[in-house]
Amino acid sequence: MITKFIENYAKLIVSEPNDIKVYKEMIDDTFAEITIVANSVDIGKLIGKNGNMINALKTMANGCKAKDGISYKIQVVSK
Template sequence: MITKFIENYAKLIVGVPEDVTVTKELIDDNFAEITISVNSVDIGKLIGKNGNMINALKTMANGCKAKDGVSYKIQVVVK
């Protein structure tokens, strides 16, 4: 659920939405890492000024913690 939301949200922000991929890796029962891969020209758009865009995604992920009990770490990497 959270990975699909983040993927759709990221595709709306970036200039090259075809290059956006989102993966989720479960570290243990209570922790998961979400990796967003984007084109190098879009990394700044996804992070946003003063980190506002990526912080919005992190806030959304923290909201999902209340539902499923899993903490999420979000990383943005260049494809």
């Protein structure tokens, strides 16, 4: 659920939406790492000014913790 939302959200922000890939890796039962792979020209758009865009994604992911009990770490990497 969270990965699909983040993927759709990221595709709306970037200039190369076909390059967006989102992966979720479970570290343990209560912690998961979500990786957003994007074109290098779009990294700044995903992070946003002063980190506002990525912080919004992190806030939304923390809201999902109340539903499924899993904490999320989100990172953005260049393709």
